[in-house]
Amino acid sequence: MVFISSDKLHYALYLSIALLSLLPLTECGQIRLVGPSRCSGRLEVLHEDKWGTVCDDHWRITNAVVVCRELDCGTALEVVKGAFFGMGKDEIWLDDVQCAGHESSILKCAHRQLGESNCGHNEDVGIICSDNVRVLNGSNRCNGRVEVHHNGHWSRVCSSDWGISEADTLCREINCGVPVTPSVVPHFDDAHDMSGVKTSCFGNESSIAQCTLQELKGSL
Ligand SMILES: *[C@@H]1O[C@H](CO)[C@@H](O)[C@H](O)[C@H]1NC(C)=O
Ligand SMILES: *[C@@H]1O[C@H](CO)[C@@H](O)[C@H](O)[C@H]1NC(C)=O
Numbered sequence: 001m002v003f004i005s006s007d008k009l010h011y012a013l014y015l016s017i018a019l020l021s022l023l024p025l026t027e028c029g030q031i032r033l034v035g036p037s038r039c040s041g042r043l044e045v046l047h048e049d050k051w052g053t054v055c056d057d058h059w060r061i062t063n064a065v066v067v068c069r070e071l072d073c074g075t076a077l078e079v080v081k082g083a084f085f086g087m088g089k090d091e092i093w094l095d096d097v098q099c100a101g102h103e104s105s106i107l108k109c110a111h112r113q114l115g116e117s118n119c120g121h122n123e124d125v126g127i128i129c130s131d132n133v134r135v136l137n138g139s140n141r142c143n144g145r146v147e148v149h150h151n152g153h154w155s156r157v158c159s160s161d162w163g164i165s166e167a168d169t170l171c172r173e174i175n176c177g178v179p180v181t182p183s184v185v186p187h188f189d190d191a192h193d194m195s196g197v198k199t200s201c202f203g204n205e206s207s208i209a210q211c212t213l214q215e216l217k218g219s220l
Helices: 005-023 059-071 164-173
Strands: 031-037 040-047 050-054 074-080 090-095 124-128 135-138 145-150 153-156 196-200 212-214
Touching: 031 059, 031 124, 040 090, 059 074, 059 124, 145 196, 145 212, 153 196
Parallel strands: 050 090
Antiparallel strands: 031 040, 040 050, 040 124, 074 124, 135 145, 145 153, 196 212
C-alpha cells in the first residue's frame, strides 16, 4: 500500500491541474477574414495548425450567411470571387462548399474532404458582412427583426422611430433593394424590456452606422 502524505497529495493535485491547463485548446472550425476589416476579407480556415483558404467554386450568399453568423459579423452582403481580397498561400483547405444557410459553422456545410481541391489561389473566396447591422428570424436574409451593433453590443431597434428613411438606408446597406411596406411590424418578444436603439436616418446614408443612433434603456 502506498501512503501519500497530505503535502504530496496537494503537490500531485497541483501538478495535474497545471498539466491540464497546458492541454491545447481545440481549434477545429476556426475561421477568419483577412482583409480591410474584421468582417470583410479573404476567408481562411484553421486546420492542422495552419491557416488555409477556401475555393470560390459554387459559392452563394447562403454560404456567406453562415460565415457572417459564425464570426458575429452581422448580415451577409456579398460573396466576392477570384481572389478579390488577394491570394492566400499554402493550403487550400475547402472546396465545393454548399450551405443551406442555417448551419452553425462553415465546416457543417457540404464540402469536399479538407485539403482536397482542384483550385488555385486565384480562386480564393472573399466575404463581405455588414459588421454593424443584422436581420434576424425572417424567412430570408432580407426580412426580419433588425438589430444594430452599438456601444459594443447588439441591440434591437425601437420600432416607434423606424420609418421609410431608416428602411431605405438599411435595405441599401444590406443589398436588399427597396423596402416593401409596411416596413414595421411590432415585435412583442419581451413586452417588459423597453431598451433598444433609436435610429434617425435621412435615407441617403450608405449604412445605418451613419445615422444618428441613441441607446434607450428602460423597462415597464
Ligand atoms: C432568432 O434568431 C436567433 C439568431 O439566429 C436565434 O438564436 C433565436 O432562437 C431566433 N428566435 C426565434 C424566435 O426564432
Ligand atoms: C443627406 O441628406 C441630408 C438632408 O437633406 C443632408 O444634410 C446630408 O448631407 C445628406 N447626406 C449625405 C451622405 O448625402
